[in-house]
Amino acid sequence: MSQVVAEVETKAAPPPLDPTNSGDGPQTTQPVIAAAIEAATLEVFSVMLGLEVHCGEARLGQIAQDLSGVVAVLGLTGAWAGTGQVSCDTELACEIAGKLLMAEYAAVDDDVLDAMAEVANMVVGNVKNALEETLGPISLSTPSVIFGGSFETRVAAGSDSVVVPFESGGKRMTVQIVIAPHVKRH
Numbered sequence: 001m002s003q004v005v006a007e008v009e010t011k012a013a014p015p016p017l018d019p020t021n022s023g024d025g026p027q028t029t030q031p032v033i034a035a036a037i038e039a040a041t042l043e044v045f046s047v048m049l050g051l052e053v054h055c056g057e058a059r060l061g062q063i064a065q066d067l068s069g070v071v072a073v074l075g076l077t078g079a080w081a082g083t084g085q086v087s088c089d090t091e092l093a094c095e096i097a098g099k100l101l102m103a104e105y106a107a108v109d110d111d112v113l114d115a116m117a118e119v120a121n122m123v124v125g126n127v128k129n130a131l132e133e134t135l136g137p138i139s140l141s142t143p144s145v146i147f148g149g150s151f152e153t154r155v156a157a158g159s160d161s162v163v164v165p166f167e168s169g170g171k172r173m174t175v176q177i178v179i180a181p182h183v184k185r186h
Helices: 030-048 090-101 110-135
Strands: 059-061 065-078 080-088 138-140 144-153 161-168 171-181
Touching: 030 110, 030 161, 030 171, 065 090, 065 110, 080 090, 080 110, 090 110, 090 171, 110 138, 110 144, 110 171
Parallel strands: none
Antiparallel strands: 059 161, 065 080, 065 138, 065 144, 080 171, 161 171
């Protein structure tokens, strides 16, 4: 009888989030958010879709994205508020829908858009769950899905985003999270 030994790569724990946003400000949260995006995306794509994805280097700050394809956006609310976004080209959207719904899709239709909404809900929901451990309760909105060619998404002025690129079979996808302390207005 042989024994199988698995080596597991461990990463140092990310620094804790600072919900008071003191000290360095939002920069202290960006590495934690990037790690949460990576973990959530790899889990959803592996477990729910059976698709291998490779993570690229996170980009931080004010980032406008030129897009063509499918974008699913969800709102985040609570003591911290913002948005989560999953975007990819139409070919990957059809492949994602095919894996989730066990069917083939040659073009984007209602099923593909619904599947992208569900996958975004799972990815952003898992990121939300990870962030709640230090930020407290966060609510997640119903996804909105945008489909088309040659459009741009932009974060509102003053909000920094964390964008993590992924690749699956030569097709690209990004996951973006924007979150900051919610300012209550009187």
